[in-house]
Amino acid sequence: MRRLTPYLLALPSWMWLGIFLVVPMAAMASVSLQTGNAIDGFAMTFSFSNYSDALGRYSTQLLRSLLYGGLATVAMLVIGYPVAYWIAFKGGTRKSVYLFLLLLPFFVSFVLRTISWNFLLSDNGILFGTLKGWGLLPEDFHVLATTFAVVGGLTYNFLPFMILPIYVALERVDPRVIEAAQDLYATRTAAFRRVVLPLSLPGVFAGVLMTFVPATADPINAQILGGTANTMIGNIIQTEYLTNLNYPTASALSFTLMAVLLVGIFIYARALGTENVLEAAAR
Amino acid sequence: MSTRGTRLGDRLLHIYTWIIIVWLSSPIAVMILFGFNDKKSKSNTSWQGFTLRWYAELFDISDLTVALRNSLVIAAVSTVITVVIGTMLGLALGRHRFRGKGLTNFLVFAAISTPELVMGASLLSLFVSGNVPRDANTIIVAHVLFSVSFVVVTVRARIVTLDPSLEEAARDLGATAWGTFRQVTLPSILPGVMAGAMLSFALSIDDYVVTSFVNGSTVTFPLWIVGAVKTGIPPQVNVMGTLIFGIGVLIAIGNAVAARRRT
Numbered sequence: 031m032r033r034l035t036p037y038l039l040a041l042p043s044w045m046w047l048g049i050f051l052v053v054p055m056a057a058m059a060s061v062s063l064q065t066g067n068a069i070d071g072f073a074m075t076f077s078f079s080n081y082s083d084a085l086g087r088y089s090t091q092l093l094r095s096l097l098y099g100g101l102a103t104v105a106m107l108v109i110g111y112p113v114a115y116w117i118a119f120k121g122g123t124r125k126s127v128y129l130f131l132l133l134l135p136f137f138v139s140f141v142l143r144t145i146s147w148n149f150l151l152s153d154n155g156i157l158f159g160t161l162k163g164w165g166l167l168p169e170d171f172h173v174l175a176t177t178f179a180v181v182g183g184l185t186y187n188f189l190p191f192m193i194l195p196i197y198v199a200l201e202r203v204d205p206r207v208i209e210a211a212q213d214l215y216a217t218r219t220a221a222f223r224r225v226v227l228p229l230s231l232p233g234v235f236a237g238v239l240m241t242f243v244p245a246t247a248d249p250i251n252a253q254i255l256g257g258t259a260n261t262m263i264g265n266i267i268q269t270e271y272l273t274n275l276n277y278p279t280a281s282a283l284s285f286t287l288m289a290v291l292l293v294g295i296f297i298y299a300r301a302l303g304t305e306n307v308l309e310a311a312a313r
Numbered sequence: 314m315s316t317r318g319t320r321l322g323d324r325l326l327h328i329y330t331w332i333i334i335v336w337l338s339s340p341i342a343v344m345i346l347f348g349f350n351d352k353k354s355k356s357n358t359s360w361q362g363f364t365l366r367w368y369a370e371l372f373d374i375s376d377l378t379v380a381l382r383n384s385l386v387i388a389a390v391s392t393v394i395t396v397v398i399g400t401m402l403g404l405a406l407g408r409h410r411f412r413g414k415g416l417t418n419f420l421v422f423a424a425i426s427t428p429e430l431v432m433g434a435s436l437l438s439l440f441v442s443g444n445v446p447r448d449a450n451t452i453i454v455a456h457v458l459f460s461v462s463f464v465v466v467t468v469r470a471r472i473v474t475l476d477p478s479l480e481e482a483a484r485d486l487g488a489t490a491w492g493t494f495r496q497v498t499l500p501s502i503l504p505g506v507m508a509g510a511m512l513s514f515a516l517s518i519d520d521y522v523v524t525s526f527v528n529g530s531t532v533t534f535p536l537w538i539v540g541a542v543k544t545g546i547p548p549q550v551n552v553m554g555t556l557i558f559g560i561g562v563l564i565a566i567g568n569a570v571a572a573r574r575r576t
Contacts, residue, residue, distance in 0.1 A: 035490075036409035040417060043402035043461060047420045050458045051427070054435035061438045113333050116326040130565070131334045137561035138341050139519050141535040142554045145546060146340035149347070156343070156360060189337065239426075247428035250521060254542060264430050264522075271437055271526060284434040291428065 062281035072277065080282040088266050088283060095263040096290065098177070099246025102184035106192040106241055107234065109185065114193045114233070115226075118200035129197070132190050140187065144254045147183055148174065151255070175257025183251035188244060192237040199233025200226070235302055243291055263287055341558065348551035367548040374549055380537035381553060387449060387533065388517035391456035395513045399461045400506055403468025404498070408477070424462040432459060433526030440527065447529030455527045456517040463516070464509030471505030472498075504572075511564075518557075 062080055066072035085092070117128045135143055150157055151173045161167045173179050203226060211221040249264030256262070263283065270280035351364035372378045406417065436455055440447060479501070483493040499506075521535040528536060538550055 036405040036411035039401040039405035039409070040411070040413075042398040043465070044417070044420075046398060046457060046461060047424055050436065050439070050454055051420070051424055051432075054432075054439035057442045058435040058438040061442065109333065112326055113330050116323070116330050120323055120327065126569075128330065128334070130569075132337065134562070135337050135341060136515070137558045137565070138344065138554055139535055139538070139557070141519075141521050141538050142344060142550070143340050145538060145542065146344045148542075149546075150340055150343050154359070159359060186337070186340075189333075243426065243428055247430040248522070249430065250539070253539070267430060267434055268525065271434060277438065277441060280434060281438055284431050288428065288431045 058281045058284060061277050062285055064278050066278075068275035068277070077278070080278045081286065084279045084282040085286060087279075088263065091261055091263045091266050092283075092286070092290070094260070095246050095287075096294075098181050098184060098252075098260075098262060099242055101181045102188065102245045103192075103238055103242045105181065105185040106189050107238065110189055110192040110237070111196055111230075111234075114196035114200055118197050118203075119205070129194075132193060136190065141250060144183060144187065144250055147186060148254050151179060174255060175259065177260060179255040180252050180260050180262075183255040184245045184248065187248075187251065188241040191240040191244075195236035195240065196230060196233040199230045199236075203229045231302070235299075238298070239295065243295070246291065247287060344551050345555045345558075348548055348555050350548060352548065367552045371549055371552055374547060376532065377537055377547070377549060377553075380532045381534045383449065383531060384518050384534040387452050387456060388514050391453045391460065391517050392510055392514045394453070395457045395460045395464050396506060396510045398457075399464025399509060399513075400468050400502070402461075403465045403505075403509075404472060404502075406465065407469040407472030421462045421465050424458065425466075429459065429520075429522040433523040436523070437526040447527050447531075449531045451527040451529065452524055452531060452533070455523045456513075456520065459520070459523060460513035460516050463512050464506070467505045467509040467512070468502055471502045475501050515561075 060074065061072065063074060063076050063078065064072040065075045065077045065080075113132075117125055121128050138146075149155060152158070153172045153174065154162070158167060158171060158173070162169060162171065173182075207225055207229075208221050211225045212218075216224065246262075247264050249262060249268050252260055252262040252265055267280050267283050267287070270276045270283065274280075346360075348367055349363050349365070350360055351362035351366065353361060402417070402421075405411065406414065406421075433455070436451070436458075437447075439445070440451060445451065475498075480493050480497055483497045484490075488496065519535065520533075521539060524533055524536060525539075532540070534553070538546065541547070541550070
């Protein structure tokens with residue numbers, strides 16, 4: 031009986047993850063090779079042309095998603111690192127208060143936050159409307175429906191996911207290591223560059239992973255902040271599935287997106303030397 | 314000289330951190346403020362005076378109320394399922410050696426790292442292929458799927474820090490397997506289970522992407538809000554957002570205070 035215990039404990043989750051994660055992937059793979067339409071039904075024809083058709087039609091949106099996701103990730107890294115650094119080294123006894131304040135936005139629904147952000151940026155809203163009223167901005171000034179609005183929205187929405195892992199990595203850095211570097215005549219910049227930064231890389235690695243994938247695949251920011259000129263691949267997949275009922279194309283696009291993200295992660299992990307990173311993270 | 318430079322840098326970073334905090338909170342401030350806006354016209358983008366009207370008329374939009382109730386029921390049911398099966402798997406992974414452990418760990422990781430969009434799309438592919446009608450049940454299935462790994466991870470993290478000799482001692486003193494679990498193991502992993510439960514409730518009530526694929530004609534709170542963007546978000550949405558925000562913050566503070574008192 032005791033030998034059976036772990037299997038009995040694992041069984042419900044195995045079934046759930048197997049039936050609803052593994053089988054659906056297989057279903058999606060199969061649908062992506064079918065032809066037909068929603069009215070007459072779909073038939074398996076091993077039609078790999080779904081992939082070339084989908085890519086031919088939507089490569090702009092796919093590349094745009096990767097670009098926006100990448101830009102937002104870089105922006106989050108640049109904006110978030112100093113915050114994580116300051117809280118980890120100078121936050122003192124109020125560290126947890128600062129972290130709590132950073133997490134505060136998560137108590138509001140993602141959708142609602144994005145809409146409030148849209149609201150704040152709206153052409154004649156409380157911010158720009160007021161500034162325009164004072165004559166500080168030209169009448170035709172607008173931010174909504176621009177690339178800047180979408181990338182800004184992604185940066186805004188996922189920033190805490192970048193800050194937290196970097197904070198965790200920096201928190202573990204022993205201040206005595208920095209003192210030692212300074213005793214050995216390293217300048218403040220050199221101590222940061224040669225000691226602190228390398229030690230924080232596992233956090234940067236985790237932060238980029240936690241933000242790049244969801245930012246690239248997110249359909250909400252583009253839908254609410256982007257207008258028609260900034261559609262991302264997520265919007266296309268949603269429309270193809272839910273409005274056009276074009277399941278084969280939508281499945282092919284979903285698979286392509288996932289494949290591209292996986293290859294991207296693999297290259298990124300290789301470039302950073304995951305083994306070193308994982309080793310540092312384990313310590 | 315160098316210490317003065319250092320202090321100035323630190324002060325600038327301090328101010329910078331506060332600017333980021335204000336930036337992150339600004340949409341929330343807008344949401345709370347405009348729940349009190351006494352708007353006269355259809356649009357709700359300019360401040361027109363203070364009112365408590367929307368708090369009094371909170372449930373006047375019936376399909377919004379239904380959407381909120383759907384969200385709460387779905388979050389509650391999927392959290393219960395998630396916590397039960399996730400805790401079981403967390404225990405298995407944290408306490409036992411068994412065949413397929415590596416593969417199980419991989420599955421747990423895959424469920425966390427699959428983009429929501431792909432998860433929703435693949436579930437819809439399954440349901441379409443199998444002619445499964447989409448309703449609240451398919452939403453619950455999806456929500457358990459994307460939450461369960463988080464419970465597994467928090468429970469496993471908690472259990473690997475526990476001393477197994479406590480459980481052995483309980484068994485040596487004649488406790489049954491179930492008695493040991495209920496009186497020794499469960500109380501000590503409870504903080505992990507609770508954290509997992511709160512996370513899974515929050516993930517469920519917040520989800521738009523996966524839900525939009527598997528909802529059929531059932532509408533949840535986030536879906537209703539996105540659907541209303543074109544016609545204008547009514548102030549009641551801001552009020553509901555404010556109330557959910559307030560309750561969440563109170564629970565979090567209460568938890569933190571309770572945790573501090575315990576130690």
